[in-house]
Amino acid sequence: MTPEISTRKVVHIIFQARNPSRKNEARQFIDALNDDEKAHLVAVAWVGRGAFEPEDYAEALATAYSEATTPTADYLMGMPHLSENLEAGLEALDIDVSDAEEDFYDR
Template identity: 70%
Template sequence: MLEINPQKVVHIIFQSREGPMATAELHEFIAGLNDDEKAHLTALAWVGRGAFEAEDFGEAVATAFAEASTPTEDYLMGMPHLAENLEAGLEAMGVDVSGEEEDFL
């Protein structure tokens, strides 16, 4: 199961959509996550973009831990379509974030 609160993921999705104005805040927010949260966030993005299937989430997390060679915030912020990948990853994992999304609107 997820070791990152879905509300944090929704926060990252909204910050990444705000573009350059939120870059520093987003960078700092991701940097402030613990190692488990960072690995799970990366794995969610990978599931969302189709690199892993939802049923292979554990393997994606293990890979995120094993292959973490650059700061997670730099890696994820360099990923095209980060917000869409995270949304798709949450959906694939069966996480309903409609309540959290309303908090940001």
């Protein structure tokens, strides 16, 4: 199963979460995502954190939907190492981020 959130959006959040002065922007960006994108973002972070294996992505996604009791931005921004977890999750899911990173760096 492939995450139903654009790689570019995930990379955007990674870069914002790494920069302390842009944490509020990251929170606003996450808040603006639709519910499906939010659930997929959480599932990617969980895979990156090791809470789920890549082959269990569907289970991670189902859990993200069922356990969404707090605002996603609050949950994710409170997660230690969010950017690293997202990066590791994309890598574990064999998602190539090179084009998205180049777009971000070209700004």
